[in-house]
Amino acid sequence: MSVRQSLLAILDQGPCYGYQLRAEFDRRTGSTWPLNVGQIYNTLERLERDGLVERGAPDEHGHVYWQITPAGTADVASWLSEPVTRGTATRDELAMKLAVAATLPGVDVASVIRAQRAETLRRLRCLTAASPTVDADGDAEELARSLVIDSMVFAAEAEMRWLEHAEQRLAAHPQHALALSLATERPKRGRPARAQAAKVGA
Amino acid sequence: MSVRQSLLAILDQGPCYGYQLRAEFDRRTGSTWPLNVGQIYNTLERLERDGLVERGAPDEHGHVYWQITPAGTADVASWLSEPVTRGTATRDELAMKLAVAATLPGVDVASVIRAQRAETLRRLRCLTAASPTVDADGDAEELARSLVIDSMVFAAEAEMRWLEHAEQRLAAHPQHALALSLATERPKRGRPARAQAAKVGA
DNA sequence: ACAGCCATGTAACTTGTTACATGATTTT
DNA sequence: AAAATCATGTAACAAGTTACATGGCTGT
Numbered sequence: 001m002s003v004r005q006s007l008l009a010i011l012d013q014g015p016c017y018g019y020q021l022r023a024e025f026d027r028r029t030g031s032t033w034p035l036n037v038g039q040i041y042n043t044l045e046r047l048e049r050d051g052l053v054e055r056g057a058p059d060e061h062g063h064v065y066w067q068i069t070p071a072g073t074a075d076v077a078s079w080l081s082e083p084v085t086r087g088t089a090t091r092d093e094l095a096m097k098l099a100v101a102a103t104l105p106g107v108d109v110a111s112v113i114r115a116q117r118a119e120t121l122r123r124l125r126c127l128t129a130a131s132p133t134v135d136a137d138g139d140a141e142e143l144a145r146s147l148v149i150d151s152m153v154f155a156a157e158a159e160m161r162w163l164e165h166a167e168q169r170l171a172a173h174p175q176h177a178l179a180l181s182l183a184t185e186r187p188k189r190g191r192p193a194r195a196q197a198a199k200v201g202a
Numbered sequence: 203m204s205v206r207q208s209l210l211a212i213l214d215q216g217p218c219y220g221y222q223l224r225a226e227f228d229r230r231t232g233s234t235w236p237l238n239v240g241q242i243y244n245t246l247e248r249l250e251r252d253g254l255v256e257r258g259a260p261d262e263h264g265h266v267y268w269q270i271t272p273a274g275t276a277d278v279a280s281w282l283s284e285p286v287t288r289g290t291a292t293r294d295e296l297a298m299k300l301a302v303a304a305t306l307p308g309v310d311v312a313s314v315i316r317a318q319r320a321e322t323l324r325r326l327r328c329l330t331a332a333s334p335t336v337d338a339d340g341d342a343e344e345l346a347r348s349l350v351i352d353s354m355v356f357a358a359e360a361e362m363r364w365l366e367h368a369e370q371r372l373a374a375h376p377q378h379a380l381a382l383s384l385a386t387e388r389p390k391r392g393r394p395a396r397a398q399a400a401k402v403g404a
Numbered sequence: 405a406c407a408g409c410c411a412t413g414t415a416a417c418t419t420g421t422t423a424c425a426t427g428a429t430t431t432t
Numbered sequence: 433a434a435a436a437t438c439a440t441g442t443a444a445c446a447a448g449t450t451a452c453a454t455g456g457c458t459g460t
Contacts, residue, residue, distance in 0.1 A: 001446090002293060003293070004446095006302045013306065013383065018413085025302075027305070028301060028302050032301075033290065033298070034290060036449060036450065037410095039447095041413055042448085045413095046447085058412095062411075064412070080314055081317070082317070083320070083321035084321070086354075086357075089236060092354070093204040093286050095353035097204060097281075098353075099230060100208045100227075100231065101211070104214075104230075105215070115284070119286070119287060120288075123288060143304075144304060147297070147372075148301050150368070151296070151368075154364040155357065155360055162356040165356070166352070169348075182226065203419065203420095220440065221438060221439050238421060238422065239441095240421080240441080241419095241422085243442085248418090260440095264428085265439080
């Protein structure tokens, strides 16, 4: 959803043609995330289908300019006014993997965590190396890039901390205490009063 | 990819039927992430298509048991042995939104950040409220749940820190210095020597 | 001439996700 | 009988992603 919205927000600044849109996206994100050109055209067609943009006639250079519609502008406004919500459904690949792995008998969770910590540490080093040295001197593109990389750094640091936290907590438990073997009891028919866990987040 | 792999890993413990698989997934993740039952059957069919599981004949109760194949077992093993890699392509919805928003003339980035901080703080409070109080007494399911929630807490805290960080850095710049208007210059034809930013991560 | 980028597009595919249909069983 | 759950499935869709085809233009 974020690519789609970003492209729409850029189009809210004025009409663009496809290739130009990619360049704008690259500029504004500091070229952090690679974006296949083909995706631009796909997304534009889907935005057109949803009535958020309109396709213009090709100009003398053959460039096809796309223009945002009032509905599109409204969509951008609400995107910017409403915060990003990490709902209950937001899956984290690593958290899910580790949770499942921890309940798998015969799996050495500690080694899984160790391998992950090594990888995350490697990434962290790579990120700090790629991070611009100072903050105040660069142009806007460099600032955007630095901001994005910082967000990755913060996320990687949190991941490291969580891995250490999980390592300790799991080490405190004997392996068999958290390994869940397959429930051989098939669930009772009828109303089983399955304790519904309290939903977290909104 | 994570749901698919998790289901496959559970199947590696022994044959399951669809509904049972969902219960196992719920148990092992502490019922943190809701999982529509229909997705189970979809995923199973796709795993079958990829030769990772095999569909068994229905038993006397009409339950359709699925069994993992050697290829499936190998897949699980490599999933557990290799760490999760947050590559360059890993998009973060919030980071992308903020990076784009910061380069949009006429957009009050500060208020966007303020709204986001309020939301993240709200979520953080909700998470700590939902987090089990102590660590050592619960059963395996409770432990898994607590681990997952902790990962969300760590991620939300990192998000908060990054938002504050970004707030400060953006406040230090006059709005016009980081606002990128649409590049009216269309890119030059031919070989433009577009400075390729150094790729971050692997 | 050739390499390489600019530029538009199409087709296919992946994972995730939901809505819906269907029927059996069981508790109330 | 009604409600709720168990259980299997189907059909469709969203967003992202890639591979490929096509042609024009430009610098070497």
